[in-house]
Amino acid sequence: MTDDAQGSAPAKGSASVAGGRATGAATRIIVALDYPNPRQALPLLDSLDGAECKLKIGKELFVRGGPQFVRQAAERGFDVFLDLKFHDIPNTVAQACSAAADLGVWMMNVHALGGKKMLEAARNALDKAGGSRPLLVAVTVLTSLDAHDLRQLGLMGSVEENVLRLARLAHAAGLDGVVCSPRETALLRGALGADFCLVTPGIRPSNSTADDQKRTLTPCEALQAGASYLVIGRPITRAPDPMQALRAIQSEIASLHTT
Ligand code: C5P
Numbered sequence: 001m002t003d004d005a006q007g008s009a010p011a012k013g014s015a016s017v018a019g020g021r022a023t024g025a026a027t028r029i030i031v032a033l034d035y036p037n038p039r040q041a042l043p044l045l046d047s048l049d050g051a052e053c054k055l056k057i058g059k060e061l062f063v064r065g066g067p068q069f070v071r072q073a074a075e076r077g078f079d080v081f082l083d084l085k086f087h088d089i090p091n092t093v094a095q096a097c098s099a100a101a102d103l104g105v106w107m108m109n110v111h112a113l114g115g116k117k118m119l120e121a122a123r124n125a126l127d128k129a130g131g132s133r134p135l136l137v138a139v140t141v142l143t144s145l146d147a148h149d150l151r152q153l154g155l156m157g158s159v160e161e162n163v164l165r166l167a168r169l170a171h172a173a174g175l176d177g178v179v180c181s182p183r184e185t186a187l188l189r190g191a192l193g194a195d196f197c198l199v200t201p202g203i204r205p206s207n208s209t210a211d212d213q214k215r216t217l218t219p220c221e222a223l224q225a226g227a228s229y230l231v232i233g234r235p236i237t238r239a240p241d242p243m244q245a246l247r248a249i250q251s252e253i254a255s256l257h258t259t
Contacts, residue, residue, distance in 0.1 A: 189226025
């Protein structure tokens with residue numbers, strides 16, 4: 001697989017080039033900053049280089065570290081994926097998306113189950129931010145839910161059918177992509193085309209433990225299945241030398257282009 005075969009990369013802080021698949025190993029890895037507070041997260045920021053990876057900031061760290069921590073990460077040169085999964089009435093989600101865009105984040109997400117009007121409102125709010133806007137991706141079905149859980153919620157069909165239906169809804173509403181599990185990546189790439197951004201967690205380099213992840217792919221397998229970006233946490237954050245772990249993964253990815 002070559003960079004050309006993967007389409008164009010979204011520019012930093014901009015969705016003017018639609019979701020698309022990223023080019024180059026450095027831009028593909030989003031390190032999940034799963035720490036309880038900024039004090040514990042900062043040493044990792046010190047040890048990583050914003051030119052070589054992006055960062056994902058989720059609910060726990062955001063609730064403790066606030067917008068100030070997001071700005072701090074962005075000011076240090078990191079592209080930040082703000083993983084707050086907004087889900088509310090359209091107006092509220094639109095305002096929240098505008099507020100997140102003001103922080104200078106590179107990517108943010110909402111729940112596709114908020115419905116098409118909510119998705120469109122979120123997308124329109126970011127368009128109004130003008131100039132470059134953050135990428136907007138949707139969560140389809142949480143990987144903690146199985147078909148039984150979905151039936152309890154009144155959602156018939158398999159998990160995959162629901163994922164595909166919600167991903168199509170996000171696509172139709174003008175979102176840049178979806179977050180998807182490794183086992184859904186190939187299905188969604190095939191169904192939604194080369195320009196839709198697929199952000200895939202559950203990645204484990206060939207030499208690392210699965211931790212609590214049930215279905216994992218290696219970085220190369222996920223990219224070959226069509227992932228645009230790889231969300232990787234513990235294999236990097238818990239490594240004795242996180243930068244070395246990141247570079248080892250980048251080498252693994254680079255080998256894709258030479259074989
Ligand atoms: O440490 P690890 O690589 O397992 O971290 C994966 C990250 O991706 C975590 O922040 C986790 O919450 C997130 N995530 C996931 N599976 C999903 C959605 C998000 O692992 N389906």
